[in-house]
Amino acid sequence: DTAVSQTPKYLVTQMGNDKSIKCEQNLGHDTMYWYKQDSKKFLKIMFSYNNKELIINETVPNRFSPKSPDKAHLNLHINSLELGDSAVYFCASSQDPGQGYEQYFGPGTRLTVT
């Protein structure tokens, strides 16, 4: 059983399109995250939800909108895709948003915008 799963694994789309990435965790964790890893492997937090409440909202274009329908799911919707959005997007979860809790990552979604 996969602890943190993401769909799709690969996403190829054209500029201007809208797309969604879905994430589910079966660990019973309270907190979920979205990260972006660029082509140089730099990993940066985008959003975090704790018990369906947004707790981290980094400086990302408002074309990116997260949505958490319940504790186990955190989706990422991207409007009007741009070339610069091409990256690997990781979902992660942790038991608690506080200090010392490791995060469990999904397999990543490689988004390519053409």
Add this chain to the structure above:
Amino acid sequence: AQKITQTQPGMFVQEKEAVTLDCTYDTSDPSYGLFWYKQPSSGEMIFLIYQGSYDQQNATEGRYSLNFQKARKSANLVISASQLGDSAMYFCAIQGTSGTYKYIFGTGTRLKVLA
């Protein structure tokens, strides 16, 4: 604000040897946590080891140990008895206590284990 610096973009190590991956950090938080993650070529991020800033002893997890030197603000990862499967990117991250407890990752070190 927190900052993580990994100065070694790439490292090589002979199989069965030990290797140290460097990580230095900067933070104004009195309490913080340091993490190491491994990212193999398959892409997933795997948690390796955690060190709390007030932990008296260096963390160890199997072949992984964290050489924590608080005064020097360093948290180096030591991998003993390297295996071919250790070839991967390794990321150091810091988590502060002020604000949102978010992770700040370093730029990573690519480790290649040679047979």
